[in-house]
Amino acid sequence: MIGTPELRHVDEEILQGLLAVAVNDAASDEVMPPVAGPPGWTPARQDAFRAWHWARRPGLAGPLRESTFAIVVDGHIVGSARLACRDSQEVLETGMWLARSARGRGIGTAALQALLNEAARGNVRLLVAETTATNLGAIAALRRNDARLTTDPHNGHVHAQLPLNQAQPPPPASPNP
Numbered sequence: 472m473i474g475t476p477e478l479r480h481v482d483e484e485i486l487q488g489l490l491a492v493a494v495n496d497a498a499s500d501e502v503m504p505p506v507a508g509p510p511g512w513t514p515a516r517q518d519a520f521r522a523w524h525w526a527r528r529p530g531l532a533g534p535l536r537e538s539t540f541a542i543v544v545d546g547h548i549v550g551s552a553r554l555a556c557r558d559s560q561e562v563l564e565t566g567m568w569l570a571r572s573a574r575g576r577g578i579g580t581a582a583l584q585a586l587l588n589e590a591a592r593g594n595v596r597l598l599v600a601e602t603t604a605t606n607l608g609a610i611a612a613l614r615r616n617d618a619r620l621t622t623d624p625h626n627g628h629v630h631a632q633l634p635l636n637q638a639q640p641p642p643p644a645s646p647n648p
């Protein structure tokens with residue numbers, strides 16, 4: 472039985488563990504914005520990964536209005552999730568990635584519920600997400616969390632809306648161990 476995923480705010484120790492999982496069990500283009508240079512987990516790409524997460528450490532109230540979390544299951548980091556303010560604090564955008572070894576086990580569905588719970592603690596009314604029609608795991612997790620999905624027939628992008636009234640009263644995200 473897989474434990475319940477929990478979200479942990481990213482500090483330096485969590486960030487190093489998150490990077491190790493990304494390098495060992497995910498492709499760089501699955502987990503971060505593009506970085507110029509050769510493909511793969513180059514030192515420059517690893518530095519960019521650290522900088523991207525570190526810049527979001529101030530959270531939703533910070534200058535980037537984004538927060539990142541490590542997804543932890545049974546004490547092991549298995550991926551990352553983020554929340555970002557859209558036009559207002561009432562609408563947050565989310566995204567996540569999971570290590571290859573963590574996919575297909577229901578972790579994404581449960582982690583999305585944890586993100587809904589995290590967002591529900593604020594004055595948020597709607598969580599939105601974007602993916603592609605070929606990302607069947609993400610679409611399944613969104614559907615299992617009762618997302619309203621629309622697909623753009625021109626580019627295959629799937630837009631999801633998750634009203635927050637479905638989230639359960641949440642415990643706070645775990646502080647770093």
